[in-house]
Amino acid sequence: MRAALLLLALAVVGCRSYSDKLAEFRGHYLQGDFEGADAAVDRLIAKETGESVETVASSNGLGVKAGKGDTYLLLLDKAMTQLALGRPEVAIELLRKARDQLDGHESKTAKEFFASVLTDDMARSYAGADYELILVRVMLCLCDLLVHSSQTEGDAYAYALQIGEKQQRIVESPLGEDLGYKPRQEYRRVGIGAYLQGIILEATGARDGAARAYERCLSYEPGLGIAEEAHRRAKEGRYAAPGEGVLHVFYLAGPGPFYTTGQSPPTDLALRIAQIAAALVTDSYVPLMQTEVPVPVLAVHVPGVPQLEVTAYGRKAATETLLDVNMVAGQQLEKMMPLIIARAVIRRAVKATITTASSEAVKSRNRNSTGDAAELGFALANLIWTATERADTRSWSSLPAHIQVARIPLPAGVHAVRLGGEVEADVRITAGRDAYAVVIRPDPGRPGVILVDRLSSPTASGPESLPEIGESKP
Amino acid sequence: MRTMTLILLASLALGCKGSPKGRVKSGDEGDTVGARTAGAETYNALIEEATRKLLKAEEARFPEGAVRKIAFVGIENRGAEELGDIRDSTNQIIETVIFQAKRYDMIGQRYVDHGLQVNSMRAEDLFLHDGREKFVSVLRAEGQDPDYLLWAVYTTLSTEGDKERQRDYLLTLELIDARSGRLMQKETARVRKAYR
Numbered sequence: 205m206r207a208a209l210l211l212l213a214l215a216v217v218g219c220r221s222y223s224d225k226l227a228e229f230r231g232h233y234l235q236g237d238f239e240g241a242d243a244a245v246d247r248l249i250a251k252e253t254g255e256s257v258e259t260v261a262s263s264n265g266l267g268v269k270a271g272k273g274d275t276y277l278l279l280l281d282k283a284m285t286q287l288a289l290g291r292p293e294v295a296i297e298l299l300r301k302a303r304d305q306l307d308g309h310e311s312k313t314a315k316e317f318f319a320s321v322l323t324d325d326m327a328r329s330y331a332g333a334d335y336e337l338i339l340v341r342v343m344l345c346l347c348d349l350l351v352h353s354s355q356t357e358g359d360a361y362a363y364a365l366q367i368g369e370k371q372q373r374i375v376e377s378p379l380g381e382d383l384g385y386k387p388r389q390e391y392r393r394v395g396i397g398a399y400l401q402g403i404i405l406e407a408t409g410a411r412d413g414a415a416r417a418y419e420r421c422l423s424y425e426p427g428l429g430i431a432e433e434a435h436r437r438a439k440e441g442r443y444a445a446p447g448e449g450v451l452h453v454f455y456l457a458g459p460g461p462f463y464t465t466g467q468s469p470p471t472d473l474a475l476r477i478a479q480i481a482a483a484l485v486t487d488s489y490v491p492l493m494q495t496e497v498p499v500p501v502l503a504v505h506v507p508g509v510p511q512l513e514v515t516a517y518g519r520k521a522a523t524e525t526l527l528d529v530n531m532v533a534g535q536q537l538e539k540m541m542p543l544i545i546a547r548a549v550i551r552r553a554v555k556a557t558i559t560t561a562s563s564e565a566v567k568s569r570n571r572n573s574t575g576d577a578a579e580l581g582f583a584l585a586n587l588i589w590t591a592t593e594r595a596d597t598r599s600w601s602s603l604p605a606h607i608q609v610a611r612i613p614l615p616a617g618v619h620a621v622r623l624g625g626e627v628e629a630d631v632r633i634t635a636g637r638d639a640y641a642v643v644i645r646p647d648p649g650r651p652g653v654i655l656v657d658r659l660s661s662p663t664a665s666g667p668e669s670l671p672e673i674g675e676s677k678p
Numbered sequence: 679m680r681t682m683t684l685i686l687l688a689s690l691a692l693g694c695k696g697s698p699k700g701r702v703k704s705g706d707e708g709d710t711v712g713a714r715t716a717g718a719e720t721y722n723a724l725i726e727e728a729t730r731k732l733l734k735a736e737e738a739r740f741p742e743g744a745v746r747k748i749a750f751v752g753i754e755n756r757g758a759e760e761l762g763d764i765r766d767s768t769n770q771i772i773e774t775v776i777f778q779a780k781r782y783d784m785i786g787q788r789y790v791d792h793g794l795q796v797n798s799m800r801a802e803d804l805f806l807h808d809g810r811e812k813f814v815s816v817l818r819a820e821g822q823d824p825d826y827l828l829w830a831v832y833t834t835l836s837t838e839g840d841k842e843r844q845r846d847y848l849l850t851l852e853l854i855d856a857r858s859g860r861l862m863q864k865e866t867a868r869v870r871k872a873y874r
Binding site for chain 2: 300307344348353354357358359361362363365366369372376408637659
């Protein structure tokens with residue numbers, strides 16, 4: 205008996221949650237120590253894949269098997285550190301690998317969602333939270349704009365379209381159809397894909413297409429000032445004043461969603477879903493219990509993130525929140541919770557059925573003290589089996605809390621652009637063209653990093669290839 | 679009954695996993711069809727068809743025996759799928775088709791890249807007179823004076839059905855006079871695919 209209790213204690217202690225495993229990485233990342241975070245995620249990828257840390261580091265995470273365990277989830281974090289370290293082209297490769305894996309693991313039907321292993325949700329292949337499936341495409345689009353500096357040379361437009369396409373498919377997904385509860389249908393749509401599509405079209409002179417994209421953005425994000433202004437601009441066909449170009453700032457601000465383990469009693473809705481799902485998956489009657497089950501709980505560091513003031517050439521623009529990642533994650537988790545609880549309830553019931561059936565089978569063969577000992581053993585086994593269950597707290601841990609945007613038209617030439625506080629970057633503006641800057645600041649109190657697209661970064665092109673430099677002051 | 683239940687329940691815990699395998703395809707074997715996105719089977723067909731149609735249409739406009747120089751200046755992706763390494767293979771396949779047509783010379787990609795880089799230009803700048811002039815003068819200085827600029831645009835058209843999704847892939851090629859900027863030829867090829 206004592207041994208069993210010891211075993212139980214060991215089992216509980218031995219189960220580190222995903223957020224515990226990521227603690228070191230997140231510690232570095234949130235402090236803006238991207239080198240440290242990159243090294244930490246390399247170690248995690250090495251452990252997950254069985255490769256050496258050197259192999260992971262030398263291939264920038266591209267030489268490993270993305271589909272092994274949770275590797276593809278870690279590759280998302282690796283992509284963020286690579287981006288922050290100024291390697292958006294590597295980030296694109298990593299994001300694409302991860303995106304393809306996530307798409308391959310997505311649960312499209314209730315049967316897929318509930319047909320999980322008996323241990324706990326952490327033992328399932330990670331299918332990605334729905335907001336992550338959107339965000340991976342958003343990050344691909346931003347990285348592509350940084351690499352190609354152009355709407356026509358890269359794949360940014362394709363990624364922008366993919367955001368809308370994925371969102372559509374998620375919302376129209378049949379998941380839950382046969383259970384009478386379709387959580388995805390209740391999601392609020394986000395406008396970031398349409399906005400990105402709009403700015404790309406606007407810069408290529410396709411003003412009608414841009415106006416339609418901004419209109420769509422506004423239908424998802426009513427009252428969003430920057431989209432309203434963009435819509436007016438596209439309708440009137442005024443991209444920028446003659447001799448001027450446009451700087452778009454994307455501010456990846458604050459720490460994004462991560463999860464801890466909590467407990468939840470089975471709600472009436474969850475039990476009703478569980479009853480139907482159990483019949484669907486096991487094709488037999490499973491007695492459900494009313495005990496509490498482990499569930500993921502969204503932990504958010506800060507409720508809001510201050511705007512960033514962008515100043516250049518005596519002009520000012522403040523960033524505006526285009527996507528509140530924490531809010532979207534919270535809403536989606538809330539809608540999915542009845543399914544998550546139902547799955548945990550079924551698992552509990554299935555485990556109890558297995559151990560009871562096994563115990564009875566042994567007992568019927570040994571009608572003596574051996575049978576009693578076996579019954580006790582199976583009861584303990586069930587206790588350990590259920591006590592070690594964990595909620596699925598896996599997530600893309602380096603996402604920002606907000607994606608904020610600002611647009612500022614500037615005359616052609618090189619400008620010192622101030623991005624809040626003392627942080628400054630030189631940006632070359634070309635008349636009639638877009639320039640892109642991405643600011644990554646997981647801790648809004650620290651400077652973070654600023655990345656400028658390839659052709660708009662004066663240092664990257666070399667002075668001999670620069671066009672005539674304009675005034676940098678009004 | 680009890681044993682059956684146990685087997686059924688335990689089967690939930692188990693899964694089968696195959697190990698990855700590769701093989702070399704024979705020359706006459708068709709391309710593998712992409713299950714979620716377009717692959718070689720789509721792009722190879724699009725590029726070959728559009729390029730052949732375009733070159734054939736233009737050939738009639740210049741004298742027998744004359745050879746014209748083409749600079750392939752860019753690929754614009756207006757479709758819903760990223761091209762990634764398809765860009766490089768598009769370039770290679772177009773170059774091969776042009777070479778086989780025998781009526782055209784293709785200017786090497788390094789010269790084209792150089793012509794854009796020297797002037798810090800993006801490919802779309804070539805649609806404006808000034809940009810085109812600067813670009814052509816750099817190539818002329820290298821002895822690679824182009825007669826035509828070739829521009830490719832990929833687009834997609836998606837339709838969601840009840841049981842399957844159809845996506846049409848289109849490649850439009852535009853042949854532009856390098857001096858006047860006039861559009862000389864425009865051809866489109868289309869491949870339709872269905873996904874479940």
